[in-house]
Amino acid sequence: MYKRLCPDLRVASIYEIDLEKLWARGIRGVLFDLDNTLIEWDNNRPAPEMMKWIREVRKRGFQVCLLSNNSVDRVQEIALRLEVPFFAPARKPFLRVFRQALGSMGLSPEATAMVGDQMFTDILGGNRLGMYTIWVHPLSSKEFIGTRVTRLLEKAVLRQLVAKGLLKSER
Numbered sequence: 602m603y604k605r606l607c608p609d610l611r612v613a614s615i616y617e618i619d620l621e622k623l624w625a626r627g628i629r630g631v632l633f634d635l636d637n638t639l640i641e642w643d644n645n646r647p648a649p650e651m652m653k654w655i656r657e658v659r660k661r662g663f664q665v666c667l668l669s670n671n672s673v674d675r676v677q678e679i680a681l682r683l684e685v686p687f688f689a690p691a692r693k694p695f696l697r698v699f700r701q702a703l704g705s706m707g708l709s710p711e712a713t714a715m716v717g718d719q720m721f722t723d724i725l726g727g728n729r730l731g732m733y734t735i736w737v738h739p740l741s742s743k744e745f746i747g748t749r750v751t752r753l754l755e756k757a758v759l760r761q762l763v764a765k766g767l768l769k770s771e772r
């Protein structure tokens with residue numbers, strides 16, 4: 602149970618992700634969560650720095666795709682600006698849309714990373730399929746009310762993962 606919630610990697614932000622290491626691991630595609638991973642939940646202006654970084658990821662040969670539980674309208678607007686394909690609403694952690702995204706990229710789960718800020722959607726879904734999962738610290742503490750509740754559960758699971766030696770306590 603806990604292992605399914607344990608990310609393979611934990612980072613403070615997307616910019617800490619080592620793209621060379623990811624490539625060396627055999628990863629060729631990256632699915633990104635949107636809200637509080639790439640952009641603040643209550644913001645619809647992508648940061649220039651983030652857009653530049655996503656361009657860099659693609660330039661290095663990775664396929665990139667957005668996988669968001671938010672509405673089509675919200676996700677489409679940002680996906681268009683980033684010039685990347687998207688799936689929304691993805692209903693993570695259910696696997697159907699994860700599989701659709703993998704199918705569209707023509708990649709296996711093992712060759713794909715899932716990057717997101719939520720343990721119970723992004724990390725759980727990615728782990729269930731055997732993807733490489735990267736847990737990022739949320740960009741903003743402003744969140745959908747339901748998410749604030751799951752953050753409490755995340756904290757409890759995090760304590761267990763640290764106690765079991767599966768994850769380090771610091772980011």
Ligand SMILES: [Mg+2]
Pocket residue numbers: 634635636637638717718719
């Ligand atoms: Mg998120």
